[in-house]
Amino acid sequence: MAADGSSGASIDNLNYVYTSSTGQYSLQEECSDTESVVLVDAAWDEPYAGQQYGLHATDIARAATFTLQGRVQQDVFVTPGGRFVPVEPRRAFDTRNDPGGPLGPAQSRRFALEGVPADATAVVLNLTATQGSAQTSFVSVVHDDESGDPGTPTTSVLNTERGRDVANLVTVGIAPARVTGHTLPEVTLYNNAGTTHLVADLAGYYTPSSDAGYVELDPVRAFDSRSSTPVGERERRRVPLGAIAPAGAVAAMVTVTTTRASAGTSYVSAYPAGAQDGPSTSLVNAYRGDDIANLSIVPLGDGQDIELYNNAGRTDVIVDVTGWFVEGQGSMYFPLDAKRVPDQIRPTIFPSQSFILYPETFGLSSSAEAVMLNVTTFSATRPTYLKVWGYDQEEPATSATNARPGSNVAAAAVAGSWIVDVYNSGDTYGVIDVTGFFADR
Secondary structure, eight states: OOOOOTTTOOEEEEEEETTTTTTEEEEEESSSSSSSBBEEETEEEEEEOOGGGGGTTOOOOOOOOOOEEEEEEEEEEEEEEEEEEEEEEEEEGGGSSSOOOOTTTTTTEEEEOTTTOOOOOOEEEEEEESSOOEEEEEEEEBBTTSSSSSSOOSSSSSEEETOOOEEEEEEEEEOOOOOOOOOSOOOEEOSSSBEEEEEEEEEEEEETTEEEEEEEEEEEEEEEGGGGGOOOBTEEEEEEEETTSOOTTEEEEEEEEEEEEEESSEEEEEETTHHHHHGGSEEEEEEEOOOOOEEEEEEGGGGGOEEEEOOSOOBBEEEEEEEEEEETBEEEEEEEEEOOOOOOOOOSSSSSSEEEEHHHHHHTTOOSSSEEEEEEEEEOOOEEEEEEEETSSSSSOOEEEEEEEEEEEEEEESSSSSSEEEEEOSSSSEEEEEEEEEEEE
């Protein structure tokens, strides 16, 4: 936890005990000074969870600023780390079937999440914007303030474009019903300009009671249809991951890229091998003449494999594995309120730039093993791409996002360190939002 900067106080130790019946965490803290004031989040009016527990944790009971005198024990509600529970991809909400219709300009809407348990700390959605009326707009995750009104967004998770369907992986920290007063876990999304429909497919969620942690690895190319034949119209194609998946793996974090599409527009689904309803959801959209990449978490199916489905025309598909979720191993996920890195990605004479995400600034644990990011490109002068990786990793052969002139493109990415390297293959600008991290504790 963070102490009041004016006093210079700090907390040396933090331990917690979870009481599942009440959701209460008993935090025993040792302060290096005789008095320490714990910071309060202005948006939520509750204590920062800080450091390893997430700078903007939402699973905290409403509380005023409280003072710690020496070594004390206090009970507060705080969001713990969560491990992953995969689900066969299913539609969570679709405004095309919502009586409220599309989201309008400067409008936010709450979406209830059926089937997500009460102790979930974050949900993983593949979010698609479709039928946007504005030439360009953006979609943000927002939280409600004490009056129930959504906050003003300062970051984005998706950029919309008239005439195109745009998808991105979105991992959202959620507050439980005992904090929000709502019956079901919810996410609140905001649309900036024009009108747009939003479609979300649930890929899984994180809970403190599950057992599958994140195991990072340098990207491995598991499938590339360019070495055989494109994925045809309404074709299912199996991607054999069983040979490389570790024992106990239940899901893979993958980057799926479409290229050389023959149809004007199509979509590609990824789902557990053997799942009959897999094509009912989408992961990435394919457009003739464009390379489009999207990060996703896909549950493993028969033989620890996954399957792909292409809806229209032919398209080449590339699958790169960037991590696993493994039972009894790996790191927990700690969601954060998204925070923008002040420095921009920009064209330079050197193709690579480094960004230091100071833990105390972004609420990361100093022992974070991987950081979840959202990278948005803008003002590209030609088709190009960005790579993203941690400073102690090898530069990947795969791109995190593809940029093109006239479009702002957002994509989720994972870096294996809080020092992030970005390779800019051409002339594009970009911004980075920090959305969460993986750590052992």
